[in-house]
Amino acid sequence: MSAANMRDLLLKGGRVVDPSQGLDAVGDVLLRNGKIEACGGALGTPDGAEVMDCSGLVVSPGMIDVHVHLREPGREDVETIKTGAHSAAAGGFTGVCAMPNTKPVTDNQATVGFVKRQGEAAGYARVYPYGAISLGQKGETLAELGEMVGAGAVAFSDDGRPVESAHLMRTALEYARTFNVPVAEHCEDMSLARGGSMNEGVMSARLGLKGIPAEAEEIYVIRDILLAKRTGGHIHMCHLSTRGSVELVRWGKERGIHVTAEVCSHHISLTEDEVEGYNTNAKMNPPLRTQSDIDALQEGLADGTIDLLVTDHAPHHYDEKEREFADAPNGIVGLETALGVNCTWLLKTGVLTMTQLVNAMSCLPAKVFHLPGGTLSAGSLGDVTVFDPVREWTVNAADFKSKGRNTPYGGRKLFGQARATVVGGHVVYRAPS
């Protein structure tokens, strides 16, 4: 549908929360031709406009998840860009950044272009491709970052594995400066973590599972902060999970080093206790840690040390999770539970204010990754999330739009849910009432 002939959309009477404009007040948002036409106050209904009653709901700039795995190309049996983008829309996300650990690896402009086109064709949430840092994510040769930026890559990462060579990471940080894109690290010292399948601690000792110590992550966090200091490049820390990592990022930010960081919804809500009984739906990398880590990560979000909330959405086939714990793959589906989890563990508890939550899920992802959106200011992208921050619902994996069913939240009550997702002025998702 072309933007020019679109019907106006009036989001009426919601609590409009837009930290980019310092806005938190009841009012209307009008979308016209795919863009925000006006925002705030009672706007009146233009002729022929579709009106969505948003009373009792929050209307925020569209939420963006900068860390998802959509599995296409390569594992279309577990997720496609279309089902992943649909899942994102159902979770209230108007944009996602797709990690490049596909098969083949998204390490060249052709594959980046493919991911981008598939995202556009899907017509749900916007899909922004990540490119790999190294060819084949092998950690040896720098991939053609410039070509990939030209094809639409918004950031680079070898996520799923760390960049083991400090020299290669240094080079990537320096080289990416030309294109003004972040380089995102999966922090994990493999010589410490290899063979590990959960947090190292008393639970791993009890269950007889090899643990992954917190230091496996922290060693890479400090290494990369120091490399960012040396190079002036922008290092973005993927899925931080430990108290020590928060302290190290805080240390880096205090010194003006260009470091940004994200945390997954599961790492601010669940502890390693979820693994009890060898629950493979609680197996992810980095692993679920301890309450002390959760406390530090939540503090980090509240004081701005940690910039973004993400999901690390990682669908897997049922059969792959239905097996011995150590052999099961890492990761959980997250797009359709993230908003509920964040509202339950961060908003309801008072850890974050509404403004902070919207900032971490919408404004800052756009800002840190230089993406359009993240604001409701007039003339900007018509991407909006409408959500109920207190609505109680029970997670039922069978209802997911994602092909994945691997969630540790199944059967749990969450508070907070997306009610409608608007991308480019189109309502791409409307929650059943």
Added chain:
Amino acid sequence: MKGILGKDLLGLEQLTAEQINVVLDTATPLKEISLRQIKKVPTLRGMTIVNLFFEASTRTRISFEFAEKRLSADTVNVASTGSSVSKGETLVDTARNLEAMKIDMVVIRHPASGAAQFLAERIESNVINAGDGMHEHPTQGLLDLLTLRDRFGDLKGRRICIVGDVLHSRVARSNIWGLTKLGAEVAVCGPRSLLPNAIEEMGVKVFQRIEEAIEWAEALNILRLQLERMEAGYIPSQREYNRVFGVTRERLERAPRELLILHPGPMNRGVEIDSDVADGPHSVILDQVTNGVAIRMAVLYLLSGGRPEQAIVAKAGVV
């Protein structure tokens, strides 16, 4: 069928002291069966038991098989090589296929921690864990408890030290749970690189040096040191291990008391244990093996729904 132990025996962590004592009490009279000329009672006649071994085992597999046969169960052994397992069949499919053949119990040995529980949650048959990865080996733990109880009587307040590669040992974990539940004081001793980081949180003392452990303990349970640990860089060499942590006669002679010596086998003589200790007067290593059959008979009997107070009757073949 559900007896006093529940459906499965997955580990000692889940058992109460009372349940553990019931197994030990049940095993004691069953020992006599193995001393008879005709070592067979009809207690489990008509029952089908599958011994599913995904990992090499001699002692444990034979011990289970004797226990099953002496109770007149029909048994089938499945090893991971030469079966559909080696053709890539998943654990859950293997289990479902076995169950479709209408079996009563599965004894499983598997290299992955949690495999026994995984199986138990997916089939209706009773599941007995014969060792899962680095997690638990409950029948070994029980036979160690029985051996100690035979010598010490009540284990309350007794000081037992587990020596060696606790990190990778399922025997160690089952011993820690079993002993602490029965009120014993438990310590571990070994190179720190072979002890779990958070081991103190499991309620045990840690000795850095074997000399201190020997001075403190009334019994040592000496774990096997696996060759792979050297290859993986946990310790420098077998030679040094023996020099620093080996249980030798010289070290035992300096102890303030005589120590009972246990070892789950198979032993590396001259590495974790010297031959004159293994074969010495205070070694109960072969008693452990003998008790192993009785313990497994007791577990099979109790899981099949047998009542502990009838175990003596059961051995005569009336039940």
